[in-house]
Amino acid sequence: RSALRGLDTDVGSITKSVVHHVQTSLARQPHNLDDLGAYQAAALSVRDNLILNWNETQLQYTRKAPKRAYYLSLEFLMGRTLDNALLNLGLKDEYKDGIKRLGFSIEDILEQERDAALGNGGLGRLAACYLDSSASQELPLWGYGLRYKYGIFQQLISPEGNQLEAPDPWLEHQNPWELPRLDVVYDVRFYGQAERLDGKGRAQWTGGQEVLAIAYDVMIPGYGTQTTNNLRLWESRPKRGFDLNSFNAGNYEGAVESSNSAEAITSVLYPNDHTTFGKELRLKQQYFWTAASLADILRRFKNLDKPITEFPEYAAIQLNDTHPTLAIPELMRVLIDEEELDWNTAWGIVTNTFFYTNHTVLPEALEKWPVPLIEHVLPRHMQIIYDIVSLRSFFLTRTLSDASSSRTSVERKFPHDRERLARMSLIEEGQPKQVRMAHLACIGSRKVNGVAELHSDLVRTTILKDFVEFEGISKFGNVTNGITPRRWLDQCNPELSALISKTLKLDKTVWLKDLTKLEGLLPFTEDKAFCKEWAAIKQRNKERLAHHVELTLGLKVNTNALFDVQIKRLHEYKRQTLNILGVIHRYLTLKNMTPAKRKKVVNRVVFFAGKAAPAYYIAKLTIRLIVNVARIINADPDTKDHLTLYFLPDYSVSLAEVLIPASNISQHISTAGTEASGTSNMKFCLNGGLLLGTVDGANIEIAEEVGESNVFFFGHLTPAVEDLRFQHLYHPVPLEQKCPALAHVLNQVSAGLFGDGHVYEPLLNTVRQGDYYLLSDDFDSYIAALGMVDEAYSDSEEWVKKSIRTTAKMGKFSSDRAINEYAESYWNIEKVPVTK
Ligand code: 26V
DSSP: OTTOOSSOOSHHHHHHHHHHHHHTTSOOOGGGOOHHHHHHHHHHHHHHHHHHHHHHHHHHHHHHOOOEEEEEOSOEEEEOOHHHHHHHHTOHHHHHHHHHHTTOOHHHHHTTOOOEEESSSHHHHHHHHHHHHHHHTTOOEEEEEEOOSBOSOEEEEOTTSOEEEEOOOTTSSOOTTEEEEEEEEEEEEESSEEEEOSTTSOEEEEOSEEEEEEEEEEEEEOTTSSOEEEEEEEEEEESSSSOHHHHHTTOHHHHHHHHHHHHHTTTBOOOOOSOOOOOHHHHHHHHHHHHHHHHHHHHHHHTTOOOGGGHHHHEEEEEESSTTTTHHHHHHHIIIIISOOOHHHHHHHHTTTEEEEOOOOOGGGSOEEEHHHHHHHOHHHHHHHHIIIIISSOSSOOOSOOTTOSOOOHHHHSTTOHHHHHHHOSEEOSSSOEEEHHHHHHHTSSEEEESSHHHHHHIIIIITHHHHHHHOGGGEEEOOOOBOHIIIIIITOHHHHHHHHHHHTOOHHHHTTSGGGGGGGGGGGGOHHHHHHHHHHHHHHHHHHHHHHHHHHOOOOOSSSEEEEEESOOOGGGTHHHHHHHHHHHHHHHHTSOHHHHTTSOOEEEEEEOOOOTTOHHHHHHHHHHHHHHHHHTTOTTTTTTEEEEEOSSOOHHHHHHHGGGOSEEEEOOOTTOOSOOSHHHHHHHTTOEEEEESOHHHHHHHHHHOGGGEEEESOOHHHHHHHHHHHHHSOOOHHHHOHHHHHHHHHHHTTBTBOGGGGHHHHHHHHTTOTTOHHHHHHHHHHHHHHHHHHHHSHHHHHHHHHHHHHTOGGGBHHHHHHHIIIIIIOOOOOOOOO
């Protein structure tokens, strides 16, 4: 509890503080309180501690004026806060007792909290893990994002198996974890006119719509530190609650409408990932957030009274994917039009401030915005982008006769290579022209990185190859993703955490901050008693999951079976389809066996969870197939003891915390070269679940750590993918011939074994025709790998050893390691210890 300042934290004081909040903040009577009220009061009491640490941390930052890092992310998938705050503050036991004295159970009140689900998937959860690690590593970092009124939609599954979406009103009850900062407000302009003022690139931007950005601060406690960092989320509000002119002119409805449109900006998180769509409101979200965040960062810098040219020595801004790329032209605009710097000085500042992380190489996910749309919404920024391309930054061509500039242009470096100019331009020709945000992010940044070794190689050799040749390889690095072991082991798997501490003879505060200490578990693979305890904890976690399924779905799960889990966004490249077709194959195989032979097969329970983008037809059809296969096979008396299947609706961070510790094997089976990293793979392995996967993303580095004998790899490798796709296009082989087992499975689905066969035709045809994600190439080796899993699982002693070895070798994947790499190799920031 060294982490705490100010407040008394004995059980008696805690009880008093909770009761005090019941009576004052909630204005309720302690004797007729429900679980929700108890949660709210406990949260407010914990919050008091966070606020004191937050104040002290921010005071130190102001006093010491270190270089700071800013993490700009449109998504922060935080999940619940109370349990995490208690563990990070080291007050879990005290609150558990205090809550008990008041007649409540801590487990019950923790369940009352709604997830903060301001993200789609891995990209947003990564941002949340990095916040936790920054505070735990005492690094001066703030996150900047949007305070969406509605987070990722709630997923409902209809009786037919269709995904339905409902809004996520996560702010329905007041949110104790945010502090509204009604005094931290900025104006953000949209539309209007931009007029060039002189030959130096200056302009004046006037007119249009002005919207207010209001700050809400979320406290981010470090683990075992007093450091409490900040996540600042912006809310949009109309500049004037009412447009008085319209009101006076008798246009009441018009006046109300203008206030609606300002508020619309932060009303909802876009539930897509990996597909661009060019919606104006999404562009407005991106600009609203980057403009407010930059204004805030600049205001803080200006308080230091340093020359503006020193800005990059005090601020490093990380762009989480291309979503905040407008920050680049926005900082140019401020420096040129408002600070009146010359173009070269401004561009020098910009390119020393920003850092860009790419999170996908899938072409459909690379952001492009139509030029006419940017011209309309952000006319000044469009001018600046054009100036970067050719006129002033000497990027593509050399149209200014400023030979003294040290910067070279693409044209000068590669004369007569017009195709290269077209490939590299920020503007893609076409109807309409489009701005390529990844190119802008790349040339506007100091460094660029991918999120796992293979992915970073693909960034360097495919999507940004020309830029590597132009700017040099040293600008293009890698930071392999990581996860916070606090949430993803200590919090979600407390029994395993306790066993590890006992075995290593280390306080958890030590190994949770130096995860490589887990290697100390290796000798214990030979300790029978330890192995038995390890296995027993996994079993209890399986029972906890079964209990959850029974509570939520009313279904009884067989816990004496291998638990096989695939949980992630539904997407063709992630190949949930391969998994479900594999399940059907197993089912058909079981059906063909004698009962005696079936008894020898490893019993298996397969879990799926994940959301599909609301407009992603094929992904939704995959859910429907999974649900209907489950309906049939779970009811089949011949096989149901040996194989069952569950689709758990409404996947969330909180559900992941129950699923991950319960898995024996998890599936990460993307087509090679498509999954940039994956981070749930790390979470499963940290919890002693083994990995079945393709040679892709971070799977590769996990295998390097734990040894290939402890993972189940299958499928073609990345270099083969292009050739295989070529074969599909130009030398197709009938599926019956190429992969009869798969053809048979598809035919059974078509024939209606799981209900209306014709419903699934569009999904099945993605495999039969084109097969872009290469299911037919990988199916046989996939089935073989599943067989190897069965065989390995049958040797339960050896399996436990594999499980222990896997956990023991996961040290590399702590997000503490990752955040320190960013701090040292990218941002050049140092720790700021906060002590009294
Ligand atoms: C792209 C787009 C395109 C426009 C529509 C909205 C939207 C939203 C998100 C994205 C970014 C997709 C990139 C992404 O989520 N990548 C995932 O990042 C994880 C963290 O690095 C990584 O583990 C996953 O492998 C990668 O798919």
